[in-house]
Amino acid sequence: MQAGNDKVVSIDYTLTNEEGQVLDTSEGRQPLAYLHGSGNIIPGLEQALAGQEAGAELAVEVAPKDGYGERDPSLVQPVPRSNFPEGADVPVGAQFQAQTPNGPRLVTVVEANDETVTVDGNHPLAGQPLKFQVKVVEVRDATAEEKEHGHVHGPGGHNH
Template structure:
């Protein structure tokens, strides 16, 4: 079966950046499963998997625009230290959920200077070209329930 709209796809992957550093991998875990055409994975990878089938191995290069997007400078902000009520110690790398006009946004602390904390709401991989080594393990038809819910359910059904 070829990968097409509403196919359930399970694949192993290794993700590296332009420098060749491994950013993520399914090695030692179950393959990643997704419902094709439902936006469950980044667009550039999903587009390259279309038409493939179980057993295929491929390398995919995804530019930022079809990955996690370009870096948006407006998502980097300086906020006063007292905006972090109840947090004793703030360190770069810590993540918080901020409430914005557009809803909740995960932000990462990037810098501390005195009473000023710089936070970044960009995805950590925004602006990065992503390189995937992919091995497609399984392609099957989605169940009516998976299609209705827009995502894959595990072997024991869904838990939501």
């Protein structure tokens, strides 16, 4: 069976950056299972996996536009310190969910002083080319419930 729309694809993977630093891996964990065609993984990786069968091993390079997008400078913004609880520790590198006009967004603190806290709403991997080593472990038909919900359910059904 080949990976394609409405198939559940399970993969083992290692993600590295251009310098070869491991950013994420399924090693030591269960394979990552996703519903192909539902936008559950980055587009460039999903495109490379289309048509693959269990046992396939491939190296995939994903350009930023097909990964987490290009960096958007407008997503780096100073926020008045007064928007945070008084005395709150807001260290550089801290991440939190901010409410935006487009819904919740994960932001990272990139600078902080007594007056402002500068946050970056870009994904931490935005603008970076990504390299995946992938092995397709299994491809199966999605259940009707998985297709309806748009994601894979674990053993025993969904838990949301």
